[in-house]
Amino acid sequence: MTATDKGQDKQKPAGMGLDSLGDLSGLLNAPEASVSNGGPLMLDMMLIDEDPKQPRKENNPGFRTEILEELAATIRLRGVKTPISVRENPDSPGRYLINHGARRFRASKMAGKSTIPGWIDNNYKRSDQVVENLHREGNTARELADFIGSELAAGKKKAEIAREMGKSAAFVTQHATLLDLPDPIAEAFNFGRVNDVTVINELVMLYKKSPDEISEWLEDESQEITRGSVKLLREFLDDKRQQEDDESLAEQALREARERTGVDDCDINASEEGEGEGEEAPPTKPKEEDPTRLKKAIIQVQHNGRPARLLLNKRPSATGFAWLKYDDDGEEFEDDLAKVTLVALIEA
Structure with missing residues (x-):
């Protein structure tokens, strides 16, 4: 008999003997679990322990408080939709250890839940947790944008979508931006040159102020589009605009000075050519710059x-x-x- 056959035999009813009736009575009366129409058990969270040997450590990004709070918000709203998996704790009869679902378990605690849906699976190996997390792929930015777009088209508000997703309104707004990108940025996004939503939104803001410069920058296909490179681009454009503003202020000051003194451009040109015909203007001594003075x-x-x-x-x-x-x-x-x-x- 194979291990699979044994597992199947273990799951089959053992008949109508008194022993079976006793087991069934114990299951129905057990405080730690209740049966719900053939679905997962509703497990008492007070009887569940996290696996101390699980591969994910406390500094795992998925265990950050703000991330768990987002998950807790969806659980408060809709409950746990994917049951966790537990096994009987060999060192504490009547208690369970988590196979899969530590984040759902922690978030349910934050949400104030006393029970959680789960399956009991004693056929467990340590590698199972690594394999599940290793092969889990989240939604892409494009998929999230398309989902948000369809919800908006159905008449939902961004705040409502954010609440149902357990995300901030800013998260929804950032992904909604992907639905209507300027052509140069849309091309970079569609060809996979940039997938970071934060970077894309930064480029959109820069494009509104400097469309020509951003278009030219994106035309260089060898240019890496990262948070670091966009940060340098933003600083360059800020410095360029500051320099243009300084030059405009200087021109304005010169124009006001001309208006106050009554000197026009012709007078200035004449003074530059010399005060009289045939006379050379005296050479001017170059002004020495103060080495302690900062220009900017x-x-x-x-x-x-x-x-x-x-x-x-x-x-x-x-x-x-x-x-x-x-x-x-x-x-x-x-x-x-x-x-x-x-x-x-x-x-x-």
Whole structure:
């Protein structure tokens, strides 16, 4: 007899003897599990322990509090739709160890659940957990965008979709952006050059301000499109716009000076050619630059352990506050200067 046959025999009813009636009575009266119309058992969560030898450790990204809170939100709304798998705990009779579903178990605790649907599977190997996680593939960004698009087309609001998915409204908005991308960005996305939703949204924002520069940058097929490369591109465009703004301010100041003094362009041109005919203008001594003067200062700081810089061109809302921008993701925000550590003052 094969192991499979043995497993099948073990699952078959053992007849109508008194022993079987006793087992059946015990199952129906057991506090740890109840049968629901041939479906999974509803297991008492107080009798379930996590496997201390499971491959995933506490620092696994899937165990982050914010990720589990998202899952808990969907469980509060819809319950656990995929039963967990448990096995009898050989060291504690009447208790169970989790085979698969530790994240669902933890999120159910956060959701305040006392029971969880599950299957009892004692045919377990340690490799089973690794294999299940190794071969689990999530939805692609395109698939998520298409789903969100279909929900929006059905009349649902983004907030409702976010609540049902257990995600933030920003997550839904970012993926909805993929449904209507500018042509250069859509081409890069469709050909698989970029799949990071955060990067795509950053490119869309840059494209709105500098469409020609972004189109030209994307035309280079050898250009890697990553968070780092887009960060450098954003800084380059910011510096370029700042330089253009400075030049515009200089031109405006010169024009105002001409209006105040009554000197027009012809007078300026004449003065440049010389004060009288046949006379050469005296040579001007080049102005020596002050080596201690910074043309454009960048104040590097640290905020919440992350590198950032002060934004000197944005007015704070109150004394003691300032606008900052993180170097790693470009987020701009305002905060108390008491929370900021000065790192360096450099020239751009």
